[in-house]
Amino acid sequence: xxxxxxxxLVNNNSVIRQMFEEGKKMAQEFGAENVYxxxxxxxxxxxxxxxxxxxxxxxxxxxxVVLHGYMxxxxxxxxxxxxxxxxxxRFGTAFTADNIMMTVxxxxxxxxxxxxxxxPGDEVLSFAPYFVEYRNYVANYDGVLKEIAPDTSTFQPxxxxxxxxxxxxxxxxxxxxPNNPSGVIYPESTxxxxxxxxxxxxxxxxxxxxxxxxxPYRELVYTGAxxxxxxxxxxxxxxxxxxxxxxxxxxxxxxxxVVPSEIEGQDKLFQAVTIANRVLGxxxxxxxxxxxxxxxxxxxxxxxxxxxxxxxxxxxxxxxxFECIKPEGAFYMFIKSPTEDEKExxxxxxxEHILLVPGSSFACGGxxxxxxxxxxxxxxxxxxxxxxxxxxxxx
Amino acid sequence: xxxxxxxxLVNNNSVIRQMFEEGKKMAQEFGAENVYxxxxxxxxxxxxxxxxxxxxxxxxxxxxVVLHGYMxxxxxxxxxxxxxxxxxxRFGTAFTADNIMMTVxxxxxxxxxxxxxxxPGDEVLSFAPYFVEYRNYVANYDGVLKEIAPDTSTFQPxxxxxxxxxxxxxxxxxxxxPNNPSGVIYPESTxxxxxxxxxxxxxxxxxxxxxxxxxPYRELVYTGAxxxxxxxxxxxxxxxxxxxxxxxxxxxxxxxxVVPSEIEGQDKLFQAVTIANRVLGxxxxxxxxxxxxxxxxxxxxxxxxxxxxxxxxxxxxxxxxFECIKPEGAFYMFIKSPTEDEKExxxxxxxEHILLVPGSSFACGGxxxxxxxxxxxxxxxxxxxxxxxxxxxxx
Numbered sequence: 001x002x003x004x005x006x007x008x009l010v011n012n013n014s015v016i017r018q019m020f021e022e023g024k025k026m027a028q029e030f031g032a033e034n035v036y037x038x039x040x041x042x043x044x045x046x047x048x049x050x051x052x053x054x055x056x057x058x059x060x061x062x063x064x065v066v067l068h069g070y071m072x073x074x075x076x077x078x079x080x081x082x083x084x085x086x087x088x089x090r091f092g093t094a095f096t097a098d099n100i101m102m103t104v105x106x107x108x109x110x111x112x113x114x115x116x117x118x119x120p121g122d123e124v125l126s127f128a129p130y131f132v133e134y135r136n137y138v139a140n141y142d143g144v145l146k147e148i149a150p151d152t153s154t155f156q157p158x159x160x161x162x163x164x165x166x167x168x169x170x171x172x173x174x175x176x177x178p179n180n181p182s183g184v185i186y187p188e189s190t191x192x193x194x195x196x197x198x199x200x201x202x203x204x205x206x207x208x209x210x211x212x213x214x215x216p217y218r219e220l221v222y223t224g225a226x227x228x229x230x231x232x233x234x235x236x237x238x239x240x241x242x243x244x245x246x247x248x249x250x251x252x253x254x255x256x257x258v259v260p261s262e263i264e265g266q267d268k269l270f271q272a273v274t275i276a277n278r279v280l281g282x283x284x285x286x287x288x289x290x291x292x293x294x295x296x297x298x299x300x301x302x303x304x305x306x307x308x309x310x311x312x313x314x315x316x317x318x319x320x321x322f323e324c325i326k327p328e329g330a331f332y333m334f335i336k337s338p339t340e341d342e343k344e345x346x347x348x349x350x351x352e353h354i355l356l357v358p359g360s361s362f363a364c365g366g367x368x369x370x371x372x373x374x375x376x377x378x379x380x381x382x383x384x385x386x387x388x389x390x391x392x393x394x395x
Numbered sequence: 396x397x398x399x400x401x402x403x404l405v406n407n408n409s410v411i412r413q414m415f416e417e418g419k420k421m422a423q424e425f426g427a428e429n430v431y432x433x434x435x436x437x438x439x440x441x442x443x444x445x446x447x448x449x450x451x452x453x454x455x456x457x458x459x460v461v462l463h464g465y466m467x468x469x470x471x472x473x474x475x476x477x478x479x480x481x482x483x484x485r486f487g488t489a490f491t492a493d494n495i496m497m498t499v500x501x502x503x504x505x506x507x508x509x510x511x512x513x514x515p516g517d518e519v520l521s522f523a524p525y526f527v528e529y530r531n532y533v534a535n536y537d538g539v540l541k542e543i544a545p546d547t548s549t550f551q552p553x554x555x556x557x558x559x560x561x562x563x564x565x566x567x568x569x570x571x572x573p574n575n576p577s578g579v580i581y582p583e584s585t586x587x588x589x590x591x592x593x594x595x596x597x598x599x600x601x602x603x604x605x606x607x608x609x610x611p612y613r614e615l616v617y618t619g620a621x622x623x624x625x626x627x628x629x630x631x632x633x634x635x636x637x638x639x640x641x642x643x644x645x646x647x648x649x650x651x652x653v654v655p656s657e658i659e660g661q662d663k664l665f666q667a668v669t670i671a672n673r674v675l676g677x678x679x680x681x682x683x684x685x686x687x688x689x690x691x692x693x694x695x696x697x698x699x700x701x702x703x704x705x706x707x708x709x710x711x712x713x714x715x716x717f718e719c720i721k722p723e724g725a726f727y728m729f730i731k732s733p734t735e736d737e738k739e740x741x742x743x744x745x746x747e748h749i750l751l752v753p754g755s756s757f758a759c760g761g762x763x764x765x766x767x768x769x770x771x772x773x774x775x776x777x778x779x780x781x782x783x784x785x786x787x788x789x790x
Contacts, residue, residue, distance in 0.1 A: 001603060001660040002667040003514050003536070009670045010663060017673065021467055042465040051463075052454050059447050068446075068644045070437040072416055104499060104648070104677060111676035119398050136674040141398070208396060249463045251682025253499070253648075265396040268405060272397040275404045278412065279531040281506035282499060286681045287646025 009136065015361045016040055016132070023355045030353060036382035038370040039355040041180070041331065043248040045306070045373070048299040051247055054292045067288050074274045075102025075256070075285055079294040083256055086297035091229040099260055101273055102285035105253040106216050106242035110137050110174075111280060113212055113238050113257065116272035118143040122171035124212075127157045129334065129362035131180050131214070143171065147363045155182035155325060155334065159193050166201045172210040173198070177227055178217040181362045181369035182334045183327020185221065188228045195234035208236055208264070216242040216255070217330035219300045222307050225328050235262045243293050245331070245373075248301045254289045306331045309372040309379045316383050321395025331373040334359065338393035342368050348392065352385030404531065410756045411435055411527070418750045425748060431777035433765040434750040436575070436726065438643040440696040440768070446642055449690045453683065462683050469669045470497025470651070470680055474689040478651055481692035486624040494655055496668055497680035500648040501611050501637035505532050505569075506675060508607055508633050508652065511667035513538040517566035519607075522552045524729065524757035526575050526609070538566065542758045550577035550720060550729065554588050561596040567605040568593070572622055573612040576757050576764035577729045578722025580616065583623045590629035603631055603659075611637040611650070612725035614695045617702045620723050630657045638688050640726070640768075643696045649684045701726045704767040704774045711778050716790025726768040729754065733788035737763050743787065747780030 002010065019039035026035045058067060074080065080097035087093050103109035118124070120142035126134050128150040138145040148165050151158045162173075173194070177186045198209050213230045218241070221227060231237045242255035259270045277284065313333060314326050323336035335356075337345040342358045346368055349356050359367030372379060397405065414434035421430045453462060469475065475492035482488050498504035513519070515537035521529050523545040533540040543560050546553045557568075568589070572581045593604050608625045613636070616622060626632045637650035654665045672679065708728060709721050718731035730751075732740040737753045741763055744751050754762030767774060 001658075002511055002664055005514075006511055006667045006670065009674060010666050013666070013670060014673065017468065020465070024467075040465060044460055046459040047463055052459065056451060056454060059451060064441040064447065065439055065643070067646075068442055069646045070415070070435060071646060072419075073412065107676035107678050109676075116397055116401055119400075133674065137676065140674065248460070251462075251464045251466060251679060253678060253681050263396075269397055271405050271408070272401045275401065275408060278409065279404060279528065279535065280675065281502035281504075281532065282677070283502050283648060284646060286648050286684070289681070289683075 016357050019355050036354045036378050041371050043373045044375050045248050045301040047248040050296050050299050054295045073278045073284050079290045082294040101257045102290050103255045104282045106240045106255045108282050109240040109255050109257040112273045112276040114141050115276035123169045124172045126174045129181050129364035132361045134174050150364050155184045163197050168205040170209050172212050174212045176214045178329025180330050181332045183330050183332050185225045185328045191228045191233050211237045213239045216245050219246040221329040223328045231260045246300045252289045313379050320387050320390035333370040334367050354385050411752050414750050431749045431773050436766050438768045439770050440643050440700050442643040443694040445691050445694050449687045468673045468679050474685045477689040496652045497685050498650045499677045501635045501650045503677050504635040504650050504652040507668045507671040509536050510671035518564045519567045521569045524576050524759035527756045529569050545759050550579045558592050563600040565604050567607050569607045571609045573724025575725050576727045578725050578727050580620045580723045586623045586628050606632045608634045611640050614641040616724040618723045626655045641695045647684045708774050715782050715785035728765040729762050732761050749780050
C-alpha cells in the first residue's frame with residue numbers, strides 16, 4: 001500500500017519522535033511532574049518577549065494582505081536584507097539579500113540544498129555522532145550518507161579518517177556545530193584543517209565539494225568558545241540556520257539558508273535552492289514569522305537557564321559515576337551507557353520515568369543523548385532516578 | 396554545479412512565479428495602480444478579522460512554549476479533532492483526529508502523499524488543464540504525470556479518455572475541484588463516474604488507485620453548486636486542503652490532509668504521510684497558525700468581492716468578443732487566446748500592463764489564465780486595455 005522506500009522508514013520510525021510521543025502519553029498517565037522527558041530538543045524556555053510584542057504590533061499595524069500573503073519564493077526581500085546585515089555585523093561577512101533564502105526551519109533548508117545539488121549515488125559525509133535525519137534527507141534525493149566513525153574520547157572530527165573517506169563521489173560534508181548530540185564545538189583549527197583537506201580533494205578529483213553547515217545551535221554556547229563562521233574558511237559553504245532554538249520557536253518552522261557569492265555559479269545555485277523550495281511544496285517560509293524574526297535578529301532566549309540545567313545535571317551525573325563530556329554548546333549531553341547495549345540502559349531509565357535517546361540513533365552506539373532544554377525542576381527531580389540507575393549498574 | 400534533475404527546472408522556471416515577480420517590478424516602475432497583475436492566486440481580500448483576533452488572544456493567553464513548540468508531526472491533536480468535527484458537520488463524514496494531518500499548505504500535503512505512495516515509474520493522472528506544479532511534485536518521487544487531454548468546450552473531464560488512460564501502472568488521479576485554472580466544478584455525476592471507472596480498474600489490475608483531491612478552492616463557489624466530498628464516493632480517496640484561499644493566508648503555509656479510515660491499511664498509510672512530513676523537512680505545520688485556523692473553521696474571506704470581480708470582467712470580456720466559460724468557483728478565468736500561440740497574446744497583454752499566464756503552463760495551450768483575486772479597481776481599470784487587445788486582434 002505504501003511506497004517501498006517508505007517501508008523502512010515506517011518500520012524504523014524515529015526513535016526520538018517515538019520517545020517524544022511516548023513522553024506525552026506517560027505525562028498523561030503519571031502526571032507531567034513525574035516524567036523526566038529528556039528526549040527531544042523542544043525548548044522549555046519561552047520565546048523572548050520581543051517576539052510576542054513584534055507579532056502583536058505587526059498584526060495591528062501592517063496590511064494583512066502583505067503579512068499573510070505570498071512573496072517571492074526566497075522570502076520577503078526586506079527580511080532577507082535584514083538577515084544579511086545582521087550576519088555581516090556579527091561575523092564580518094559581506095552578504096546581501098541575494099545570498100539569503102528564508103526556509104521552513106533548518107530541516108526545510110537542508111532539503112532544498114540537497115535537492116539542488118545531489119545526483120543519485122552522490123555521497124554526503126558526516127561525522128558521527130550526527131543528527132539521524134541527515135541520512136533520511138540525503139536519501140530523499142537518492143544520495144548516500146557516509147559516516148565518519150566517532151572519536152569517542154573527544155567527539156571531535158577524526159580528520160585522518162575524514163580525508164580517507166572523501167572520494168570522487170563526495171558531493172558534500174554536513175557539519176553541525178555546536179554539535180547535536182555531543183555538545184562539543186569544533187574549533188577554528190579543525191575547520192581550517194577540514195577546509196584544507198576539501199580544497200586538496202576538489203583539486204585532486206576536479207569536483208566541487210560543499211560544506212553544508214547546519215547551525216541551529218550557533219547562539220547556544222556556554223563557555224565563551226567561538227563558533228567559526230565557515231563561509232570565511234571555505235568557498236563552497238552553504239549555511240543552514242534555524243530560529244527554533246535561539247528564539248524558542250521550533251514549531252513555527254522558520255530558518256534561512258546562506259548561499260555565498262564566492263561559490264562559482266552562485267546565481268544558478270541560488271535559483272536552484274529557490275525552485276527546490278517551491279517544488280518540494282514548502283513554497284515559502286511562513287510569512288508573518290519571517291517579518292517577526294527580522295525584528296528579533298539580535299534577541300535570544302535566556303540561555304543562563306540551559307547553563308544552570310547543564311551544571312546541575314553534569315555535576316550530579318559525574319558524582320554518581322556516569323561518564324560524559326561537559327557540553328560547550330547546544331543543549332544536549334552525550335552520556336556513556338553503563339552497559340554496552342545502550343538500548344537496555346534507555347529501557348532501565350524509562351522505568352525511572354527518565355526518557356533518553358539511544359546513541360545508535362546518532363550512529364554512535366554505547367551512548368545515550370540527554371536533551372536538557374527542559375525545566376530546572378525536571379532536571380533536579382530526575383536526579384534520584386539517575387542515582388538509582390548508577391547504583392543498579394554498579395557505578 | 397546543480398543536480399541534473401534541477402537543470403530543467405531552472406531552465407523552465409515557473410512562468411506563474413516569473414510573472415508574479417515581474418509584476419512586482421513593473422509595479423515599482425509604473426506604479427502599482429498602473430499594472431493589472433492577474434498572474435497569481437495571491438488573494439487581495441484581507442483575512443477575516445477573526446483570524447487576527449484569535450491570534451492576538453492566543454498570544455496573550457496561551458503558554459508560548461506550547462504555542463511555538465513542537466507537537467506530534469501530524470499536528471496538535473486538539474486542532475486535528477476540531478478539523479475532523481468541522482468536516483463531519485459540513486459533509487456528513489465521520490472523521491476523527493486520526494484521519495487528519497496538518498500540513499505546510501496543500502503543496503506540502505500533496506508532497507507528503509506522493510512521497511508516501513509513489514514508487515519510481517508509477518503513473519499519476521490528471522485532467523488538463525491542471526495546476527502545473529503537480530508534474531513537479533510527482534517527479535520529486537520519480538513518478539510520471541500523465542495528462543488527460545482537455546475538452547475545451549466544457550473543461551469537464553473526458554471520461555472516455557480517462558478510462559483508456561488508466562493502466563496497471565496507475566497509482567493515483569489528482570483532481571482539483573473547483574478547478575484551477577478553468578473555474579469549473581465537477582458535478583456529483585462526474586465524480587460517481589470517475590469512482591466507478593477506478594473501481595473497475597482496481598479490480599481488473601488488482602491494484603490500489605488513489606484519488607488525491609486537491610481542494611484549496613472548496614469554499615469559493617459563486618453559483619450555489621455543490622462540490623462533492625469525494626471520500627463519500629470512493630474509498631481510496633485522500634483529500635488535500637489549504638486555508639490559503641478561504642482565509643486569505645497563502646503565505647502562512649497551512650492546510651491539512653484527510654486520510655479516511657475506509658482505506659485498507661489506513662493506520663500504516665497515515666504513519667507514512669506523517670513520516671514523510673518529517674523526513675521531507677516540513678517536520679510539522681507551523682504551530683501558532685494551526686491553533687488559529689482551528690478557531691476559524693467556519694470563517695471565510697468575503698467572496699462577494701471575488702463574485703463582483705468575476706462579473707465585471709466576464710461581462711466586459713464577452714462584450715469585447717473574448718471567449719470564456721463563466722467560472723463557477725475558484726478565482727480564475729480561462730480565456731481563449733485570440734491567437735493560436737497564446738504566449739504571443741500574453742506578450743501583447745503585457746504591453747497593456749495586463750499580466751496573464753499562458754495556458755501551456757496548465758497543459759492547455761491556446762488559452763490564458765486570469766486570476767481575479769485582485770482589487771475591484773484593478774479589474775475595472777484593466778478593461779480599456781482588454782478592449783484595445785480585442786480591437787488589435789479584430790474580435
